[in-house]
Amino acid sequence: MKQSHQPPLAGCASEAERRKRLGQYFTGVGLGRILAALAQAEKAESIVDPMAGTGDLLAACLEIGAAPASIAGIEIDRVARDACANRLPQADCILGSAFDPDTISRLRKTDWDLVIGNPPYVRYQSFSEKAAVEHVLPTATQVRTGLLRALPNLSALDAEDKRLFAHLINGYSGLSDLAVPSWILCASLVKTGGRLALVVPEAWLTRDYATIVHYLLFRWFEIEFIVEDEHASWFDDAQVKTTLIVARRVKRRASALVRADSSTYCHILISSAAASTESPIGRIALAGGSRPERDFAKQAQSWRRDGARHLSGLVRARPVSLKLAYRNMVAAASRQKWFAVIGETGSQMSQSIHISYEIDDWLARQGIAPSFATFESQGVAVGQGLRTGANSFFYADGARSSGRIVLSFSGPLAGLTAWVPDSVARPVIRRQSELPAGFAVSPEFATGWALDLRQHALPEDLGEADMFSSVYECMPESIAAVVRAAGRANFGTDTKPQKVWNLTAVSPNIRPAARGMPPRHWYMLPDFVARHLPDILLARVNSSTPRAYLNKARQCLIDANFSTMWTLPLSKWSAAALLAFMNSAWAQAVIETSGAVMGGGALKVEATHLRRFPVPAFDEEQLCKLSRYGDELAVMEEYAEVETVLNNINAVVGEAVGCDREGIKELQRIARAGQERRSKHNTKKGARDCGEIC
Structure with a gap:
């Protein structure tokens, strides 16, 4: 399709670059x-x-x-x-x-x-x-x-x-x-x-x-x-x-x-x-x-x-x-x-709650009008994972060795390594490539680690006259060397150099001592909350229909690349039941038809989408079944076994919604159709799709 173009201005790298800056x-x-x-x-x-x-x-x-x-x-x-x-x-x-x-x-x-x-x-x-x-x-x-x-x-x-x-x-x-x-x-x-x-x-x-x-x-x-x-x-x-x-x-x-x-x-x-x-x-x-x-x-x-x-x-x-x-x-x-x-x-x-056109049409064809609730009303909270503001400092690759964790840094700190105890490093799931073949993440298989220096300070930040010097432990020297190097490094660009503590998501970490509270230094992440250590995680940007993963015992930190879910103390939902439900055909169809489709065909699933998710009314017996099937799903990797468990999950969800096995199959077709539509984005294919307006 023809577009309008103008000659580049003097001093601009290119007209395309200039127009991009203007959003043209x-x-x-x-x-x-x-x-x-x-x-x-x-x-x-x-x-x-x-x-x-x-x-x-x-x-x-x-x-x-x-x-x-x-x-x-x-x-x-x-x-x-x-x-x-x-x-x-x-x-x-x-x-x-x-x-x-x-x-x-x-x-x-x-x-x-x-x-x-x-x-x-x-x-x-x-x-x-x-x-x-x-x-x-x-x-x-x-x-x-x-x-x-x-x-x-x-x-x-x-x-x-x-x-x-x-x-x-x-x-x-x-x-x-x-x-x-x-x-x-x-x-x-x-x-x-x-x-x-x-x-x-x-x-x-x-x-x-x-x-x-x-x-x-x-x-x-x-x-x-x-x-x-x-x-x-x-x-x-x-x-x-x-x-x-x-x-x-x-x-x-x-x-x-x-x-x-x-x-x-x-x-x-x-x-x-x-x-x-x-x-x-x-x-x-x-x-x-x-x-x-x-x-x-x-x-x-x-x-x-x-x-x-x-x-x-x-x-x-x-x-x-x-x-x-x-x-x-x-x-x-x-x-x-x-x-x-x-x-x-x-x-x-x-x-x-949000009901997409496709799901509304499916409900009408099924001849059913089930009642729905939000996750919030069911005692399930939704959020987004940890945003550090400086991943190349706060995150590192690592592996356990001789009772310690060997960390390797990247970006401005590339080439630096440190041997640290568990007290200063927490397992973290940073990106989709770190997700396992199954349905659960755990520290056992984690390759990413987050620096947790909330209880440690550099020796130079522990002055003898500091009334709060006893609050923090002295930082291990191997990681102190990395922290000092980060303080000297450029976390901006060559044309716009920037210190790590001036980054917009890092500077709020800094807090002077006041009212009996100790100071907080730039290298200390904020306190972790439930959305950082959730029960369930789903990638926010997905090429295929998102898969939900269980965070076993909430042991891994989860990055902001993921939407997160966790059960509240009085909820009837267990983490395993939530895992099962979020991998059901109903959940996949709802997510596929209500998420935001990006230019390259990826599906973006934000916390806002999940907060409006239509949750069927499950009775206690159905939730118990979902919990049992979720426990089974969390330990499975073989496709044949997984398919059997998913069929059992779909039977329970179908019963709650009010549809039969054929209705579940149609939900699966809705999800697949959405994936197929997204897969065609940014392609010029479709010559086989010939047709006329009648």
Whole structure:
């Protein structure tokens, strides 16, 4: 698919590097025409793109027949803005940050029939001063402040809209990427009856920080289309999968919780095999064919209007219940402070569980409606493993020898070794490559070790006059030499050297003596808590369906590369029962359909996904069986034996859910189908997937 390119700026290593720093992944007119056609751009009297780039989306609107009285774009990068202005002389192409109210004030209007955009795929926390743009890139604080300052002058919003939008602006997570405030900005510019049409990362469907966007859509918009890039082929240079969304602005609802049970939107999945050199749908046969994107949009409108399904090798469409989407939004939002602040509380709250479309459809086909609970309500906690902030210092390879552990360090400390006692090293599972063939981890097979120096100090930190000198033991000399070397080493880059104690996740370890408390030094990790020493671990990023592992007797530390689970004192769940359940067909299907799919096809499973996991209602006998089977699973490695135990586990889970053996097989097919879809990401394959819109 064609992309827009500009010559590199003087002083930039390459144009590609520069665009990456800015988060620029220009849409291309082919994809833009699909988005513009679905948004009915040809009917819009006014069109704006607040992050216009080189003008691909605005040009796409014109190419499908739009003839607006007003057309405008905002772009912070002069090179891209100048390209846009030269390409579209009829458009007002404004240089500046869309989050600057002074820039917004330069628009001819602030209420638009169509707001179309492709927000930057970058975290503003990572904006680089080397981006070589005329305008200073905004910080997180400037983005939020700018939005708040712009609100009073946005004519598409009434006074109550502005009050509620202010809560949303103040409430979105500081960890969100720039797409979230971009959503809020774009939505605030759409007049009632107008449309919002965006290219967005697929993560907006599943990430907790994007829940605020879902809420905004439910309260002020009617979702019409979500279009998915099945094989992550639309952007060769982006590391994320993307979707298109089109939504029509409606009069503000009294609450986002007001939802007609029968309302749906149309979800469309487009195969990479549908693409020609000119368009992502160029190979789809349509009647007429002279205006492929508009013809495709016309067909999509009929699917949406009729609530129809369409299945072919190149494109698949299905209606998705907005009631289900709403329940899933509330499940995530109910844990977030802004939801209560904005006034969304009361009896309409959900059970805080997430049911994916595929699982909801499976339940309907099975004719069952089981009750579900969260892990939290069952006395099972969920979190993330240990984040050291300086793995090349706190982690080392090692093996036991003569009653001690021989540690070998890497990174800035490569070549250093130390012989240490158990008192200063703890077994740790750092990455997936260290996981065993079976279903349990233990110190016996650990190859990674974490420095646990919480009870030790360097001799020079134990001054005779120090009233707390007796609190810490003197650090063994072999490891003291490593600590001193770490203090001299560069943990940054050649251009940006950095001391280990200045790293953002290490500096909080430092604490001066105060109120009878001894000092804490940079080489002392924080105290370990249950999420660091859990019962169960699952890799956060998975190429295949995640496998759950038992942490025997909670003896191994678990790194932040893993999501972690542990039973609380009064829980009816045992660690073994949890191991069994998390390896069941039900768990695999739920995880596969609710995790976040990354650009390369990996599945990301965060603690937030597990907190919303639908847990069936097990009775005590069923939990006892799961515990017994989990104990068996933990000691098995032979596939034939494992398959028998997994079948037994699935029988228990199936009984609790209310499905038979065939239902379990279908769950397994759902999980496999998800893996197969992910395996096709970033490939141009699919020639065998031929099909036409009927």
